[in-house]
Amino acid sequence: MRKKSLATGAVAVAAALILAACSDSGNNQATEATTSAAVSATASAEAAADHNQADVTFAQQMIPHxxxxxxxxxxxxxxEGIxxxxxxxxxxxxxxxxPEIEQLQAWLTAWGQSTSSPTSATSTPNMPMSSPGMEMPGHDMPMQSTTMPGGGQMGGMSGMxxxxxxxxxxxxxxxxxxRLFLTQMIEHHRGAIEMAQTEVDSGQNPDAVAMARTIADTQQQEIT
Structure with missing residues (x-):
């Protein structure tokens, strides 16, 4: 009987230790999950906060551009014949x-901003875009015009x-x-470079500034 009691006691102690271990494991998992969620939320908040109005303006205007x-x-x-x-x-x-348009839209969404620019001029009103989901904000905005080489008119700001x-x-x-495509695209690219340089000078979000530098470099090469 004494051996049986000792054995029973040993089983009870072992069971208690297992339950305690399981409890600790569950608590640890819950703590880790809570910590992970907190870190993720903090990272998201920091990413959303890491921008200024120059970043927003750059993204909103570069999308229609x-x-x-x-x-x-x-x-x-x-x-044909091109x-x-x-x-x-x-x-x-x-x-x-x-892909740059998609990235700009994603940033604006993360920043809690509209993907439509309230001030940018656009191209042909009511002209359907070539890619699904790609909208041209500001169709009702007034167009400004400047003279292009050869007498054509450039509508809107920044080469639009x-x-x-x-x-x-x-x-x-x-x-x-x-010839007309190249002439128009040179002016269009010059506008994009101007917008990109403003972002480089005044933007805060490092990814947006990096994109602006890429746009300026790439489009200058294409102009050349």
Whole structure:
């Protein structure tokens, strides 16, 4: 009987130790989960806070600016008799600027900001975009015009094309279309570089500033 009592006692102690260990393990897991959630929330808050108005303006204005460059590229790619070097440039522009639009939209969403710019001018009103989900904010904004080389009109701020500019590109054919696309895109890129330089000088978010530097470098090379 004494041996049986000792054995029973040993089992009880072992069970108690196992329960205590399980309890500690559960507490540790709960603590780790809570800590992980807190760290994640803090990181998200820091990422959202790490921006200023210059970053927001840059993102909101660069989205329609990039969207129009893609629209212009689609117009020229749909034509026949275009210099292969021009079509290659148009494809290059689309490949670079499409993902940048998605990244800019993601930043604005993370920052709790609208993906539409309240001040940016755009291209052709009511003209459908070439890519699904890519909207051109500000269609009802007034267009400003400046004279382009050759007498054409550049609509809007920072190199944006006017409705007339886009119609001229749409109607041009062959060598004339290639030449007009290049002339318009040079002005368009100059506007983007100006916007990007403002972000480099005044922006706070390191990723947005890095994108601005890339845009300035890439588009200057394309201008050349």
């Amino acid at each position: 990039h969207s129009q460059a893609i629209e212009m590229s689609d117009v020229i790619l749909a034509k 210099d292969p070097r021009v079509t290659e440039l148009a494809q290059q522009i689309k490949a670079a600027q499409g 094309m006017s409705a007339e500019d886009m119609a001229a590109l749409q109607n041009a054919q062959g060598v004339d279309a290639s």
